[in-house]
Structures are given as structure tokens and as C-alpha cells.
Amino acid sequence: MDLLNVILLDGTANAGGAIGAGLAAIGAGIGIGQIGKGAVESIARQPEAVNDIRTNMILTAALIEGAALFGIIVGFLAMVLK
């Protein structure tokens, strides 16, 4: 079918890479949003633990960003490699 020809175009690689990077960003957004929600609720419950909670929140957010950037790098590779 001619549909297969569309998939093999160069532009599809760029589109796939960009869409993949966007999805990775959505994943990071959801994950870090959940961290933020948990952190803010915990601070509301126990305001004197703010410093500990903030440290753990930033740490966990950076780890999730690492995973999201994996996805973005793969998207970029999809665009650049033939």
C-alpha cells in the first residue's frame, strides 16, 4: 500500500522525533507535577519539615528529568541519524 511510502519519508523521521520528545516532556510534566503535589501537601501537614521536603523534592525531580531527557535524546537521534 502507498501508506508505507509515507512512513519512509525523511520528514516522518523529523515528525517522529519531535512527537517523541513532546511525549517525553508530557511524561516529565506529569511526574514532576505529582512530586510537587506530594511535597506541597506534606509541607501543609508539617511546616517545620520544609527544608527536608524541599531537598527531596528537588532531588526526585532531577531524577525524573533524567528519564525524560533520555526520551528527548532518542527523539533527537531519530531526527539526525539516517
Place this chain on the structure above:
Amino acid sequence: MVSGSFKSLLVAGFSLSIFLFSNICFANDEQGKKGNEKKGGFDANEVIFGHILDAHEFHFLSYEGSDGKTHHATIPLPIILYSPQKGWSVFMSSAFHHGEEEVNGYKLADGKIITTDPAVKVYDLSLTRNVVQMLLVLTILTILMISIGKKYKRGIGVTQAPTGWQNAIEPVITFIRDEVGKSNLGSKYEKYMPYLLTVFFFILINNIFGLIPGSANVTGNIAVTAVLGVIAFFVIVFSGNSHFWAHIFNPPGVPGFVKPILVLVEFLGIFIKPFALIIRLFANMVAGHIIIICLISLIFIFGNLNPAIGWGASPISVGFTIFIYLIEVLVAFLQAYIFTMLTAVFIGMAIEEPHHHDSHDEGYDDAVII
């Protein structure tokens, strides 16, 4: 009025015929057209990759002189080449005049050195800007830390209050020693503190230097982060005790049919964890630099369409860039801390002593005494 199932049959039949008998027409798509997109305008690709990748000079700015030629404000770096056929060649990169001239049969093409004679093979051992920045950072670190250490040996900071750079560095070292070293490595933290502190300060200072306009993107280079990751891998593997390896190849408390999969996963995990360290640091640094460059390039991209839009986009673009720049400073510290902390966690998992669940728990009384 046709019945419902006949209607659905008609719909299915029509859809099938449309899919099978359609043709996709492509407009006249010349494959050779790709390179001509941005010539004469603003080539965002070239600007971005020119900043991210390694180069044979420190490039600060280029401007269009009054004689119409482009002048570049750069610091040229030495090029050291070895060829089995032609021997060693050492010269400054300014001899290339930005790719226009050819020196000794070597040409600069796309930032790489190639030979004009295909029979000659060349190995590029130059002092590129990544190397020079790394050496600069290492010199600064060594001088700083050794001078601070000597001060401590003389008693300043031990019997008297700390002075000068000790005030800045001591809290950082104490933080790494307590939060990263002691809490993950337990009693054996002193053996690993030199390595962890070196890794932390190396990544931190290189990240900070990389944010200066015109500097090299050291930690955003996959080769640099790969070496850091490989060193971490060797430290983790060579500090693993028999308990660690027993848990990898014989995970306890696992049903028999899951064990082969789990052994494979655990074994791959030994390699994947340092690989994640590599990619995390590399991707964070490169992504940050690309975002900053892209935001600034937006001004020029809009300016190509219409100078008025270019001027209008400038305040927004610069505002966003400052915002992202401050986040990048935070990310510089954060990524250095995360690399160090995860390495400490993995080493801690490798040197963990087996805990015995049986003998100690009988001594506790019941919570509710009847």
C-alpha cells in the same frame, strides 16, 4: 429504510474500497533541495551546533567589518596532528583562516580535520576548546584545594576560624561528606570521599564554566560524561563484595521461574546504572545550552521574516533567556550533586554487608503489655 446491519455493511464496504483504491500523490519533492533552506539568512542549525560541539578555537563573536568581510573574534588553539605517513604537525588553528586555507595537506571541513590526499591517514590529537577548558578547570581546582588543604594543616580553620576560600568550600565538602558519603556508605565512607569529592567538584566547576558565553561545553560532551560514567562503573564493580555478586546472580526470595529473568535484569542493571548517569548529565547540560541558544536565535529567526518582529521579539526572548539561565545555574549544581549522590548510592549498594534478620528481633517486647 435499510436495516442497521446492512447499513454497517455498506459503511464497511465503502471504507474498504476507499482505502484500497486511493492513491497518494506527492508534490515534486527534489531530494537535493535540503541544503539550500537557510543560506543567506540565519542558519539556526549552524549556530546551535557551533556552540554545542567541540572546536579548534574559542569563538566569541563574528561581525561584518567595514570592508564587507566577516571578522571573527576568536582565540585560536594549537592543532596537533599525527599521521603515520607524514609524521607530527603542530600549528595554530588560525592558519586555517576558518576553513578557507589548507595547511600541509590538511583541511578544516565542518570542524574536523581531513587530509586532501586520500592515502594519508591523520589522527587528531589537538588541544581543542574542551581540552583547554578542562585543563583550566583542573588547574584551578588543584591550586584551590591544595592551598585550602595546606591552610588546614597549618591550623587555620581548625584551631582558629576559617578564612578566605575555606569559608566557601568547607560547607560544601561537609555537605558531601555527611549527606552523600556517610549516609550512603556508612562507616567506610572515608575510602571513597576523595573520589566523590573530585567527581562533584569537577562536574560542578565545568558546568559553571560552560555557562559563560564563549566557553566550551565540556560536560555536555558525551565523551567526557562517558569517561566519568566508566570510572564510576569501575569503582562500583571493584568495590563490590561477595554479598553483592551473590545478590546479582542469585537473588534471594525469588520464585524459581522468575530467577533467570531477574538474573539477566540484575546483570544488565550493573551496566545500565552508570549508563544512566552518563546520559543524565550529558542530556541535562546539552538541553540547557540548546534552550538558551534557541531562545536567543528566535530573535534572529523572527528578524529574518521582518526586522520589526525581530525587535519586538527581543525583550520577550531575552527575558525568557535570563529565566532559563538562572535555572541552568541551579541545574549545574543539581546535576553535579545527583551524579555524586547516585554514584555513592550505587557504591553503598555494592559494599553493603548482609543483614541478618533472625537474631536481633527476639529481644523486643510487645507494644501493648497486657
